[in-house]
Amino acid sequence: MKINKKLQSAALIPAALILFLILVSSAASADTDQGVSSAGIYAYITNEFSSTVSVIDTATNTVTATVPAGYEPAGVAVNPSGTKVYVANFYGEDYENTLSLSVDAKSKSSKITTEQVETDGGTVSVIDTATNTLIATVPVGSYPIGVAVNPEETKVYVANRGSSTVSVIDTATNTVTATIPVENANGIAVTPDGKKVYVTGLNTNTVSVIDAATNTVTATVHVEYTPFGIAVAPDGTKAYVTNAGYTVSVIDTATNTVTATVPVGEWPLGVAVSPDGKKVYVANEESNIISVIDTATNTVIATVEVGDHPFGVSVTPDGTKIYAANYYSNTISVIDAATNTVTATVPVGNGPVAFGQFIGPISLAPFTNFSAAPTEGKAPLTVAFTDKSIRSPTKWKWDFGDGTTSTKQNPTHKYSKVGSYTVKLTATNAKGSNTATKTDYIKVVTKPVASFSATPTSGKAPLAVKFTDKSTGIPTKWKWSFGDGTISREQNPEHEYLQEGKYKVTLTVSNVAGSSTVTKTNYITVTTNTRPGIYAENK
Missing domain, CATH: 2.130.10.10 (YVTN repeat-like/Quinoprotein amine dehydrogenase)
Structure with missing residues (x-):
């Protein structure tokens, strides 16, 4: 055939x-x-x-x-x-x-x-x-x-x-x-x-x-x-x-x-x-x-x-x-x-x-999966975890990332300190076990404090500037105002200035605990590529 x-x-x-x-x-x-x-x-x-x-x-x-x-x-x-x-x-x-x-x-x-x-x-x-x-x-x-x-x-x-x-x-x-x-x-x-x-x-x-x-x-x-x-x-x-x-x-x-x-x-x-x-x-x-x-x-x-x-x-x-x-x-x-x-x-x-x-043979051990709600919030944060594993697990071991564990199928856990936590679940049945890991899955936050830097901060037009968020408090949202009428919501944006001038840059960061704004006046200086004329040179 x-x-x-x-x-x-x-x-x-x-x-x-x-x-x-x-x-x-x-x-x-x-x-x-x-x-x-x-x-x-x-x-x-x-x-x-x-x-x-x-x-x-x-x-x-x-x-x-x-x-x-x-x-x-x-x-x-x-x-x-x-x-x-x-x-x-x-x-x-x-x-x-x-x-x-x-x-x-x-x-x-x-x-x-x-x-x-x-x-x-x-x-x-x-x-x-x-x-x-x-x-x-x-x-x-x-x-x-x-x-x-x-x-x-x-x-x-x-x-x-x-x-x-x-x-x-x-x-x-x-x-x-x-x-x-x-x-x-x-x-x-x-x-x-x-x-x-x-x-x-x-x-x-x-x-x-x-x-x-x-x-x-x-x-x-x-x-x-x-x-x-x-x-x-x-x-x-x-x-x-x-x-x-x-x-x-x-x-x-x-x-x-x-x-x-x-x-x-x-x-x-x-x-x-x-x-x-x-x-x-x-x-x-x-x-x-x-x-x-x-x-x-x-x-x-x-x-x-x-x-x-x-x-x-x-x-x-x-x-x-x-x-x-x-x-x-x-x-x-x-x-x-x-x-x-x-x-x-x-x-x-x-x-x-x-x-x-x-x-x-094909593994009949559980295929481990889980969810949590909420995954972000202010301390102390109480999180409900839900096992979503398939292939009928009979045992569970949770590692909440803060030094504590649980053997319940669907536990509730309280996080007391600010930080990002990696959560692991190992599910087991008679055929074996399997582990699922979610890195930085739970974020316990405080009100952020906005801060940033940029490089370069001066140069000739067009000037490409890379901005770096340095805020504390684990922000989850960012809003940049570059001073030339444009904005960005990326964490670390890159922006090009096309015209000569001095520009004020503002960054607002936020999370579920609140928001913070920082402004730097005349932070970016852009000059032109025009060379001085004869009159200006002889003056």
Whole structure:
């Protein structure tokens, strides 16, 4: 299957490629390595043309096992604990039997004698990672491609592009318990709390939002041309959608609206978010690059050249390495997240796709977050802290930055002294712990006293002057008057004087405790560039 088959499900497979697929698939089944997985971190790579899954030990970047899957495996998802891998096979189990091949030995050519190759539905392969063996095959809709597991590991969601449905699989019985209509369903992701499922509609330019409790579509988000892959941030606040029209849409999951559109490379397909939520990695299939997006600014901060036609991309649980599946190179590129450079290339099977969350296990420790109100005020300041961590923490440890702590989930704390305080929260559950730190988060203030300096204070026009706030008392607002009719509200502005004269500068600073003003008369002196005339020189 050529790569555009993944983009347009109506395309047919060249006959020679079909013959190759069957031979390679049979050989792979006979030679499978049934090595036992250790407790490490593994990448599971779906090889479309080999109909196999390559298992990579991310500690050594070596293939430790090759597991047979269904026909043309594409989507893949590791459950959070790393015990099971779910593989979406683009065609059903009866696919091989529908083919009627004829081979001309003299010309070494082959052809499909049927007019069209179809199947009633695709399948999902269930792999046990302890033994790297196929333990179940679940029939789903036609042309399944995207697959995702909920945090509780009780449900698997499968996006069936051909039948325009999402299949919901019960992991205890490996049976489909619900089918949800979603037109051209393609990429799929579950929120960290397991309450919502986001599905891209390939030819609809929309993303459907499914309520996991009722298995109904509750919202539709309009994005850009040909939405393909999707990933949700670890804190659940954002969803990132790759649009084949060279962009990534950023969806606010609270409002289900697009808040930003980020230009990336050509034909972005796979997408993954770093464990800390600070970066997004995008596989650009036509550009042969991985785009690195800063989530704070929604801008591309780096591009990394990888192999030929990268399709899937995923990040290790510690965020240190990124793995990209190069479809035409039959390799995996390993990227160092700190330097954005390729540090290893791993040969795998034929046509690696690895579309989805293909690295596991995934940390089930809490993703820690918190808020406070108020965050600024006069001493003594009483602050109410609210835990906003996800993944069900059972223990909490707060460090308020003034030498005191608390183990309550939502404590109240009184700050007695003026200053800026850094607050830390460590949340813990049975799977581990995680710490969130907010630097200078709480500001206990007194009425500020305005003060400033400038450099230079004299010179010829145009004169550029840098002003520096030196006020005490932790002001939060500034208002400068430069004496020439202009003002600024920056803390440390730069201003250009264009005309000759002596200028009075005023600074007013304020915070919740009050305000203060300081004025410096004739503080800036500006002269002209005009040279004295002959009369003035001889006078």
